Amino acid sequence: MEKLTRFFWWCSGTHQATLAKYPAEHNKYVGIGATIFFTGLFAALSGGYALYFVFSGGSFAPLYAILFGLLWGLAIFNMDRYIVLSINKNASGLKQLFQATPRILLAVLIGIVIARPLELKVFDKEIREQLRVTYLDRQRANIDTLNKAFESKYAIELGRVTELKTERDSLEAAIKSDRVKLKMETFGEKTVETSGIVGYGPYAKQRQAELDKQEQYLDTLRSRIQLQETFIQQRKQFEGLLDERLLTGAQLDSAVNVAGFADRNAALGDLKYHPDGTLNEANYWSITFIMLLFIFFECLPVFVKLMSVRDAYDIALRDQQTVDIHRSGKNRDAEIAITDSLYDTHVQQAIEKRKARVWEDETL
Known part of the structure; x- marks a missing residue:
């Protein structure tokens, strides 16, 4: 527990030797350090999950996701640690707020970036169903566009x-x-239109002859239609219209499985609305509150540092910094004095050498 405590102290950016003298402040900085650590951990998971979909389908996708997740988590951890460390509790409340404002805005941005990939994981099942609908609609629209272009051509x-x-x-x-x-x-x-004479007479023969001509012409029309349809079918094959097919169940599942981050992110945005364009309040507020939760979690270390009163550790740290500055000033003055003394000695030696050289010249 002592090692874990000191690890969280380090995460919070405290001066451990000074903090160790004030047991009443230990738990506060353990909490701040733990919050910063778990924020970095969530950032690592979020970044790794996002990059996994960028390289989805590749042999090294898991390896890339792990490496990027670690780098992203460390970057966010270091940034949060610096944000909390840079707030000076010995300054006035207004000055502390002024110092924290850009850091809070940065924390909000980091919270949004962290939250999005984790939201994709939380709504994974709903996103898959939305992607099915989106892909089918997109393919139908593509087929309709091709058909309209073909009909125009x-x-x-x-x-x-x-x-x-x-x-x-x-x-x-x-x-x-x-x-x-x-x-x-x-x-x-x-x-x-009939004569009323029974039998296959001249009127009947005349009608039969006209009917035969009509049937022959009908056969000619059917042949011409068939030739024309064959030509159009060949052109459709050449234009690629016959290759367009709606995805089957297995093909659709495969397309959903390899969907990239952009498609999944767009599908998550589509979940906020019904097919008719009206707002889906249940999904909208669920997604929004998850994002707000991560934003608050990211801003929490800064808020805790701002809301906490100036404690004994802060006063001791200020005094220690004052002593260090004073010592640094004394050391600098001593260094300047030594430098001036050495300079005077060097100048004096140079003058003596010059006088000796002049005396030798005069003697000669």
Whole structure:
């Protein structure tokens, strides 16, 4: 426990030799150090989880995630440690708040960055379902776009097929009607368009000849339609329309499994809204409160340091810093005095040497 206590003291950035003299303050700085440590730990998990999806599918994805997670966690830990350490409790309350304001803003930013990957993990199941819907909608939209582009490009050919089919349908209806009339002519039913003479007479033969011509033309129309449809099908194959297929269950699962961080992040944002665009309050507030929780957790060490009153450790640390500054000033003055003395001695020696040289010259 003593080693663990000193480790958390180190995390909080305290001067351990000074803090050890004041047992009443030990637990406070253990709590601050533990908060900073676990913030760095959460940052490591968050960063590693985020990078795992960046390299998802690669052989070294777990290794990259672990290395980056450790680096990211250490960076956040060091930053939090510096933020808490740099707040001077011996200053006035307004000055402390002024010192802490940019650090609080930085802590808020760090909290948002840490929270996002962990939110992705918390809502993993819902994100997978949202990705299924998103991928299918995206593929349908892609297919619709390709079809519209194809229809625009081959509008003349498609229009010709439509005209031929319309003519075919009209001709089939006319042939069906003429067959009924031929039957009535043969059986001698008297109407406006039939003679009423029983048997296969000249009127019946005339109708049969016209019907044969119509059927021959219908066969020609069907052949032309088939040739035109074959051409359009070949063009669809060439344009790649026939290769577009909606994902099946297994393919969709595979696509969801390899989804990157950007797709998962977008899916998490989509969970805040219903398909009709209205706000999904349950998901919206759940995601928001998780983010706020991590922001508060990240700002907690700074808030604790600001809210705590100046204690014996802070006063002792201030006195120790004053003594160190005083000693540093004395040492500097002593160094300056020694330097000046050495300089004077050197100058005096140079003067004596000059005088001796001049005397020798005069003697000679």
